Amino acid sequence: MNAHVNAAVQGCAEGAAREAAPNHVRRENGQREVFCGLTGIVWLHRKIQDAFFLVVGSRTCAHLIQSAAGVMIFAEPRFATAIMEEKDLAGLTDANDELDRIVAQLIARRPDIRLLFLVGSCPSEVIKLDLSRAALRLSQSFSPRVRILNYSGSGIETTFTQGEDACLASLVPGLPPFGTSEDQLLIVGSLADVVEDQFVRLFEELGIGPVRFLPPRNSMTLPGVGPNTKFLLAQPFLADTARALQERGATRLAAPFPLGVEGTTAWLRAAADAFGVSDARFVDVTRPYRVRASRALAHYRDQLAGRSIFLFPDSQLEIPLARFLSRELSMQLVEVGTPYLHREHLAEELKLLPNDVALTEGQDVDLQLDRCRAARPDLVVCGLGLANPLEAEGMTTKWSIELVFTPIQGFEQAADLAELFARPLARRAKLVA
Numbered sequence: 001m002n003a004h005v006n007a008a009v010q011g012c013a014e015g016a017a018r019e020a021a022p023n024h025v026r027r028e029n030g031q032r033e034v035f036c037g038l039t040g041i042v043w044l045h046r047k048i049q050d051a052f053f054l055v056v057g058s059r060t061c062a063h064l065i066q067s068a069a070g071v072m073i074f075a076e077p078r079f080a081t082a083i084m085e086e087k088d089l090a091g092l093t094d095a096n097d098e099l100d101r102i103v104a105q106l107i108a109r110r111p112d113i114r115l116l117f118l119v120g121s122c123p124s125e126v127i128k129l130d131l132s133r134a135a136l137r138l139s140q141s142f143s144p145r146v147r148i149l150n151y152s153g154s155g156i157e158t159t160f161t162q163g164e165d166a167c168l169a170s171l172v173p174g175l176p177p178f179g180t181s182e183d184q185l186l187i188v189g190s191l192a193d194v195v196e197d198q199f200v201r202l203f204e205e206l207g208i209g210p211v212r213f214l215p216p217r218n219s220m221t222l223p224g225v226g227p228n229t230k231f232l233l234a235q236p237f238l239a240d241t242a243r244a245l246q247e248r249g250a251t252r253l254a255a256p257f258p259l260g261v262e263g264t265t266a267w268l269r270a271a272a273d274a275f276g277v278s279d280a281r282f283v284d285v286t287r288p289y290r291v292r293a294s295r296a297l298a299h300y301r302d303q304l305a306g307r308s309i310f311l312f313p314d315s316q317l318e319i320p321l322a323r324f325l326s327r328e329l330s331m332q333l334v335e336v337g338t339p340y341l342h343r344e345h346l347a348e349e350l351k352l353l354p355n356d357v358a359l360t361e362g363q364d365v366d367l368q369l370d371r372c373r374a375a376r377p378d379l380v381v382c383g384l385g386l387a388n389p390l391e392a393e394g395m396t397t398k399w400s401i402e403l404v405f406t407p408i409q410g411f412e413q414a415a416d417l418a419e420l421f422a423r424p425l426a427r428r429a430k431l432v433a
């Protein structure tokens with residue numbers, strides 16, 4: 001195993017199946033075309049500014065992370081891959097000894113690291129390297145200076161946004177208890193700092209607090225959790241994290257996700273109702289934001305209304321996006337795919353979708369491509385692996401991964417979110433003009 005920081009290229013596609021879906025949802029169980037959970041490191045390492053992500057994987061894993069994160073010239077990266085060589089995979093060396101050596105070197109060289117994630121991959125899972133025991137063992141050596149946790153980003157089990165879920169779920173058991181008699185609001189899911197700051201201001205204006213965020217910007221400020229914690233999911237792909245928080249006594253507030261004016265209003269409303277904010281105050285506080293955001297959206301509605309869109313399953317943001325695109329921009333939903341459908345967390349979203357929407361859970365990529373080609377939608381939202389072939393066939397595409405990297409939540413981002421869909425259509429129009 002070699003300590004290896006950086007490298008380049010793309011990830012692997014993996015096949016997987018999941019639990020039963022509602023009757024009206026098409027459920028597919030074939031080949032998937034998605035990135036693996038390692039991808040989450042790209043936005044998580046930017047969010048938690050004293051954390052380091054050490055992937056225990058192959059050269060392919062190193063290439064995936066480097067290509068997704070881009071090349072950092074001026075800053076020392078806070079992710080790396082401990083590459084497993086053939087002798088590790090063949091059991092000819094003690095991978096645990098190698099890992100301990102690499103972690104000790106890393107911590108000695110990087111005193112800024114306060115939280116270290118050992119991130120499992122397909123190869124580490126195949127040889128059954130027990131990273132939870134490794135994290136426990138290493139914690140005994142480096143605690144309290146560095147907290148060491150583990151989670152899996154393997155493509156065998158996960159789609160790309162599940163990496164964040166696994167990472168956040170690994171933090172929950174170590175959160176301090178929140179034991180005061182007052183309620184706190186916990187916002188769960190990575191948000192761009194600019195979006196987080198906007199929500200902090202809005203909650204302050206509404207008189208809701210204290211408000212904490214998971215993940216925090218610094219591991220020294222991890223929020224407490226307990227029976228007086230009410231949490232709002234900011235992302236739709238956090239099933240394990242939500243379950244872990246509920247096991248600590250926290251209560252999930254049911255809400256649509258904060259995409260678009262409608263979604264953001266309903267998301268804030270769920271918190272306002274739970275914290276006893278009056279209707280009048282809620283309307284007064286949110287009105288200027290809603291008016292401004294609706295006005296900004298109008299421009300894009302003119303461009304997008306009536307255009308057809310096909311969403312391949314990829315980020316798990318597809319259902320909230322489809323709700324926004326159909327209800328606020330009047331786009332026609334040809335098919336809405338999602339890798340997994342969490343019926344409880346998505347319940348408020350599903351109520352807002354058109355009754356006749358074609359929903360697909362899971363994927364059989366060839367069949368789905370056939371349906372897409374037959375429909376010839378105006379716009380296709382899909383992973384990078386499908387985008388280029390579809391573009392070559394004359395279709396207009398949007399990379400779904402961009403929707404995870406870009407600040408899109410909240411009132412002030414509603415028009416930016418719409419623009420992400422308008423831009424490829426404008427580009428295509430110029431190309432054919």
Ligand code: SF4
Pocket residue numbers: 011012013014036037038057058060061062064120121122123153154155156
């Ligand atoms: S974790 Fe698995 S799917 Fe992801 S890059 Fe490594 S080998 Fe490929």
